[in-house]
Amino acid sequence: MPLTDTLSHARHYIDGRWHDSGSRGESRNPATTDLLGSYADGGAEEARTAIVAARRAFGTTDWSRDRHRRAAALHELADRLEARQEELITLLARENGKILSEAALEVGAAIPKLRYNAALALTDHGRAAEARPGMYSMTLREAAGVAGVIVPWNSPVILSVRSFAPALAAGCTVVMKMPAQTGLVNGLLSEIIADAPSLYPGVFNVFTESGNAGAPELVSSSDVDVVSYTGSTAVGRVIMGQAAPTLKALSMELGGKTPMLVFDDADLDVAVPVLAKAITTFAGQFCMAGSRVLVQRGVADELRRRLVAALEAVRVGPGDDPASDMGPMIDESNARRVEQTVADAGDYATVLVRGKRDHALLGPSLIEVADVSAPIVRREVFGPVATFEIFDSEADAVARANATEFGLAASIWTRDVDRPLRVGRELQAGTVWTNIWALTHDQFEEGGFKQSGIGRLNGIRGLEEFQETKHLVHVAPRD
Numbered sequence: 001m002p003l004t005d006t007l008s009h010a011r012h013y014i015d016g017r018w019h020d021s022g023s024r025g026e027s028r029n030p031a032t033t034d035l036l037g038s039y040a041d042g043g044a045e046e047a048r049t050a051i052v053a054a055r056r057a058f059g060t061t062d063w064s065r066d067r068h069r070r071a072a073a074l075h076e077l078a079d080r081l082e083a084r085q086e087e088l089i090t091l092l093a094r095e096n097g098k099i100l101s102e103a104a105l106e107v108g109a110a111i112p113k114l115r116y117n118a119a120l121a122l123t124d125h126g127r128a129a130e131a132r133p134g135m136y137s138m139t140l141r142e143a144a145g146v147a148g149v150i151v152p153w154n155s156p157v158i159l160s161v162r163s164f165a166p167a168l169a170a171g172c173t174v175v176m177k178m179p180a181q182t183g184l185v186n187g188l189l190s191e192i193i194a195d196a197p198s199l200y201p202g203v204f205n206v207f208t209e210s211g212n213a214g215a216p217e218l219v220s221s222s223d224v225d226v227v228s229y230t231g232s233t234a235v236g237r238v239i240m241g242q243a244a245p246t247l248k249a250l251s252m253e254l255g256g257k258t259p260m261l262v263f264d265d266a267d268l269d270v271a272v273p274v275l276a277k278a279i280t281t282f283a284g285q286f287c288m289a290g291s292r293v294l295v296q297r298g299v300a301d302e303l304r305r306r307l308v309a310a311l312e313a314v315r316v317g318p319g320d321d322p323a324s325d326m327g328p329m330i331d332e333s334n335a336r337r338v339e340q341t342v343a344d345a346g347d348y349a350t351v352l353v354r355g356k357r358d359h360a361l362l363g364p365s366l367i368e369v370a371d372v373s374a375p376i377v378r379r380e381v382f383g384p385v386a387t388f389e390i391f392d393s394e395a396d397a398v399a400r401a402n403a404t405e406f407g408l409a410a411s412i413w414t415r416d417v418d419r420p421l422r423v424g425r426e427l428q429a430g431t432v433w434t435n436i437w438a439l440t441h442d443q444f445e446e447g448g449f450k451q452s453g454i455g456r457l458n459g460i461r462g463l464e465e466f467q468e469t470k471h472l473v474h475v476a477p478r479d
Contacts, residue, residue, distance in 0.1 A: 010039040010187020012046055012208065013194055015053035016201025025210050027184045030097040030360045031318035031328040039183025042207040047214035050205035054146045054173040055223045057202030064143040064171035067121050073198035074118035074168060078111050080192045088188055092157065093319035095184050097327040098282050100320060110161040116442040117165035120463050134476040141467045143171030144249060145225030148218030152231045153181035153330055154285040157189060162457050163228040170466035173203045175218060180210030181330050219243050226466055233451050251455030251465040253447060255380040256287040256408030259401040264298035266413035268306060270435065276310040278437045280326040280364050284384035288409045288438055292387050294400055300390045311353045311364045328360035329383060335362040338383030345376040355384060372403045398426045407449030411437045
C-alpha cells in the first residue's frame with residue numbers, strides 16, 4: 001500500500017484526543033511537487049487548548065513524581081518508533097526531501113535518544129550535608145512545569161525528540177509546535193506517540209502550524225515554564241524578547257557557520273569525502289553544516305581541486321530516489337534564495353562551483369573568498385553552499401574561524417596529535433571535532449557559544465534545562 005494511503009491527513013494530538021482545524025494545508029514532495037496529503041493547520045487556539053491540558057496534567061497527575069512511569073513511557077515511545085521506523089523514514093524522505101540514508105540516520109538516532117532519557121528519568125543527583133549540628137540541608141531536582149517545544153522543519157524527528165524526551169524524563173508536561181513543511185511526518189510521529197500506555201492524557205500535546213500565532217503563545221504564556229527552541233538566531237532574539245515578561249527559562253540552539261580547518265598535514269583522502277558531505281547533508285539545511293572550509297596554504301591547491309571535483313559529481317534528486325546523493329531544498333523559494341546568494345557573492349568572491357537549480361533541486365556551490373568580513377562568510381546561508389578560505393598559521397586559522405557571531409561547532413583536520421587540543425581550546429564553538437564531522441553522543445552535551453544559542457541539549461545538562469533545584473533545610477527539633 002502506498003504510504004500516503006496510510007496517512008493522507010494529519011491532525012493535532014491534544015489532551016489525549018485527535019483534533020482537526022478549520023484550516024487545512026497541503027503537503028507536497030519538494031522535489032516533484034506531487035501532492036502527498038493534507039494536514040490540520042493550527043494556531044493560537046490549538047496552542048492555548050494544549051497549554052491548558054498540559055497544565056492540568058502537571059497539576060493533577062503523579063507524572064512529575066513518578067519517575068518509573070516516565071521511564072516506562074519513554075521506552076514505550078522508543079519501541080513504537082522502532083516498530084514503524086521504515087514507514088517514517090520513507091515519509092520523511094518524500095516530504096522533507098532528505099535522501100533515504102539521511103532520513104534513516106535521523107529516525108535511527110531518535111530511538112536510542114529516547115532510551116537514554118528513559119535511563120535519566122531513573123537517575124538523580126544532588127547534595128546533602130549536616131550544615132551544623134542538628135541542621136541538615138539537601139538539594140532536590142524538580143520538574144519545571146509545562147515545557148513548550150518549538151521544532152524546525154529541517155530534521156523534525158530527531159530535533160523534536162532531542163527536546164521533548166528530556167522534558168518528559170524531567171517530569172514536565174509538553175506542548176510541542178511542529179512545522180507545516182513536515183505536516184504528515186508530524187502526524188505520523190504523533191500517531192506513534194499516541195496511546196502509549198504510560199502517558200496520561202495531556203502530558204504530551206502536539207500541533208502543527210504554518211503561520212506564527214501558536215508559537216508566540218508558548219513563549220508568552222505564564223502557564224508555560226520553559227521553552228526549548230531550535231532555529232535561527234534572528235528568531236531566537238525575538239523569543240528572548242517575548243519571554244522576558246514572564247522570565248521563563250529558555251534553551252535555544254540557534255544558527256551556525258561551522259568552520260572546517262584543514263591543516264597541511266591532513267589526510268585529504270579521508271577529509272575530502274567528509275567535507276563534501278558536510279556541505280551537502282540535508283541539502284545544507286543543517287545548523288552544523290560545514291559551511292566554511294578553511295585550508296592551510298600548503299595544501300590549498302590540492303584540496304581546491306579535489307573538493308571542486310567532489311561537489312561537481314554530486315547527483316541531486318528526489319529524497320526517496322536511491323540514486324540521489326543530495327535531496328532538494330525544502331521548497332523552491334528557498335532554492336531561489338540560495339541561488340541568489342551565490343550570484344551576489346560573485347560580485348566580491350570567486351565562484352568555484354555554481355550549483356544549478358531545477359525548481360527546489362539545487363546543486364552545491366563552493367565560493368573562494370579572502371575577506372573574512374564578506375557577507376557569504378558572516379551570514380548563515382542554510383543551503384548547500386560553502387566558502388573556501390586560505391590561512392597560513394594556526395593563529396590565522398583560529399582568528400578566521402572565530403570571526404563570525406556564530407559558535408555552534410567546528411572541525412579540525414590534522415595528523416598532529418597535539419594540535420587538536422591546542423587549537424580546539426582557542427575555537428569559540430560548543431562542539432569541536434578532530435578528523436570527523438557531525439558526530440554527537442546522547443550522553444554528552446551540545447550547544448552554542450556566542451549567538452549560536454543558550455543552554456545545552458543532550459547529556460545530564462539537557463535534562464537540567466527542564467528542572468528547578470530546590471534547597472531543603474531541616475532543623476531537628478530540640479529534646
